[in-house]
Amino acid sequence: MNGTTGSTGSTRSTSPESPFTTDVLVVGSGPTGLLLAGDLAAAGLDVTVVERRAHGVSNMTRAFAVHARTLEMLDARGLADELVKRGRTIDHLRLFGRASLDMTRLRSRFPYVLITPQYEVEQVLEQRALSAGAEFRYGAELLSLRQDAEGVTAELRGTTDAGPTTVRARYLVGTDGVHSSVREALGLPFPGVAVIRSIVLADVRLTEEPEGLLTVNGSGDSFAFIAPFGDGYYRVMGWNRKRQAPDSAPVDLAELRTIAREALGSDYGMHDARWISRFHSDERQAPAYRVGRVFLAGDAAHVHSPAGGQGMNTGLQDAANLSWKLAAALRGRTPDAEALLDSYQTERHPVGKTVLRTSGSLVRLAMAHNPLQRVARSVFTRIVASVRPASNRAIGMISGLAISYGQERGAHPLAGKRAPDLELAEGRLYEVLRRGKFVLVTPRGGEVPAPSGAICAHWKSDRRGTLLVRPDGYVAWASDRADAPGLHTALARWTGRA
Template identity: 70%
Template sequence: MKSLDTDVLVVGAGPTGMLLAGDIAAAGLRVTLVERRPHGISNMTRAFGVHARTLEQLDARGLADELVSTGTPVTELRLFRRLTLDLDRLRTRFPYLLITPQYEVERLLERRAVTAGVDFRYGTELRGLSQDTDHAVAELTGPDGTPVTLRARYLVGTDGVRSAVRTALGLPFPGASVIRSIVLADVRLAEKPEGLLTVNGVGDAFAFVAPFGDGWYRVMGWDRTRQVPDSEPVDLDEVRAIARRALGSDYGMHDARWISRFHSDERQVPAYRVGRVFLAGDAAHVHSPAGGQGMNTGLQDAANLSWKLVAVLRGDAPDPEALLDSYQTERHPVGAMVLRSSGAIVRLAMAHGPLQRTVRALAARILAAVPAASAKALGMVSGLGISYGRNIRRVPDLELREGRLYELLREGEFVLIAPEGARPDPAPSPTSPARLIRATWTDPADRSTLLVRPDGYTF
């Protein structure tokens, strides 16, 4: 049996795992990433949208502009034919939802992780997991069936809804299936929809259509009258029929390159950390696809956790346990919020009784008529409105003497912004002052001092 050692073992090479692994390797630490699939990213994936806050996180890694070039920015969301949410009101470099397939996100994150020195091991499965005071010990099986023992100072499970890491920890995954027999298809259309992103529900059916920007469209649909197992075959005629009922047209769908059927759960693990083992992404929480928040929430989990692991592993954290515990404190409530918000959207879409339809119409009117309500909704869906308590809030992309803030954050360090000529010492923080990036306000009248975490939040 082979035995290996690493600083961090990441289990699961989806977007969450690759962003996390790339961050840690970029800090000069040893990272091993294992994935049970053989190497080769499928282009038939469910996630299709990247929200503004995720694009900011990718900007802090030098990836956002390239990703934007692969997709279609959507500046308004049309919901239930009664409500339009204007994303161009968002105060960010990315005031839109970027429609691009998940494989484009994975491609950029994998390239970054490889360049940073991540040790990828595809075709490798986790078979067992234990911990001692200094290490997490993973029992793995390689692609040729050879058993491998790998000792890591920390281990992160980013291995999806059927997480082997979560199972090995013995953690429950409470929740339930919310909606069954959802159909997905990538198709070409003979007719262009009225809006870039078209969504509607009529009680016993709902559907949305979103463009990838290359002539292909992602279609999702659900039919209350046809609730069948995921294994039941689905064809393009079924997708067309759902679209006609929910949207009034099938837009001449043809040449489907991929069709699938799946069900949607709402689940969240109670603990994101157990000793030296962490969970992130779908291994920690799974929810309905409404709002397109699944992949985005996982990527933001990774951005929150990676710098904390780096600070602890480099010996920069005055209180390592408190810093690592803050991952649970900060991200678990966000996962719960996403479950509530995405669940509310899908329930409104599924509304079929008179009372439920009245509630949906009332909610649409409130969001349309009350700017504060629509702004809050946009902030939650886009991720820009997420904060970690009263004092830890997102910092926008400030223009500084040294350049944009999110360009400075590409070094993976804290940024201390101060008035010109000032050299303040930062408040106690989980980083060595020697590793601070110091920056200066462009306005000489601004005499404040701001310490920005590597994930773009105040500290």
């Protein structure tokens, strides 16, 4: 699986007709690719994003929910507050019309779910990537790729009228969605199943405003979901067990109204659909997220059911995990670049598998129709509603705050865990993380010098422990002691500098 890490210092031709070289070629300009490109460009790397579609904002996106952990990562990039201003927040989630998950219990600066369309997320991420110096090439389709010990050669169609363009990159990342051309070029399978078919999706206006910001319920043979765009239109999704048609089957607003009335008790006067379509939802995961110098992230690596709104959030977290590792490998700031790059697969593949399982379980419970399944759903709902540990676990998984990465035996219990937004003498942790480096947190008055490749910060309180926080906001190493005898070994391992 491993490739050979090459050095950085690439150059790019100024002529658009000739081949060019870049540190990282990102194929796909959805949220995952945009966050990755912005991180790499902010780290001073040469990054090029290619996208087969023409440039422009599309409202035909299915993602609406931005969860707390994703907002924390955006906060570490100075983007969360702006995005929150554009959307609306909800602090309670209802499961199957009964159990209510209280998101205000989250120990986060963002104790809620932000409801905002995917294109708003893409806009703030694209602006950041452009400001940092990322180059975008639209209307460019990947035809083929091949690897060697030094890099990846990709052939693109559509960048010029003169024929295919050859791109030479140190690394290539496929963030090009469920029908990933990168994954296909690698010959990787994408095993899985269609978990739910014949979902009707539309943007409509409503005569009556729903009772809640997020309206979702299942009843009888139907399931429906309504969320506001904020511009007078609402995204409506509906499914009916008895109407299992192929994606190509005709669909109209009357079908969606019928589904909504059965599932929600009202169609809220739906009218003036600006678009409507039918689709199916798959559960699939690639067996490998890394093949040599090529990586997969987002929907190119995994695709889930829409339950829980996990798809976009999981992809953004993939990008946050991979970007600093690629930057460290390209800048020679790690003693073992191959092991660090392999850790992307080690850490993120199990997360994708877990999200696949939990979102699939939720959608199957929503689709329950025989008596045994409905009893199981009722029991699950009662447990989540009345047993606080179960409720906390559900909230932690949905929000992403409970996601952690495995560590070696004997490591501190905090290692691999998400670092909360600690109050430091230098400000909030996630403000300090905006510099894109490791953060070493030590007691005030400590004698630990600021290591190269890391920022030295101090507890605002009298806490005596020591933490080394990764650029993606996870704890790399920790000690309950201030003198931290293993600190220099940890710094050498993670940053390449003691």
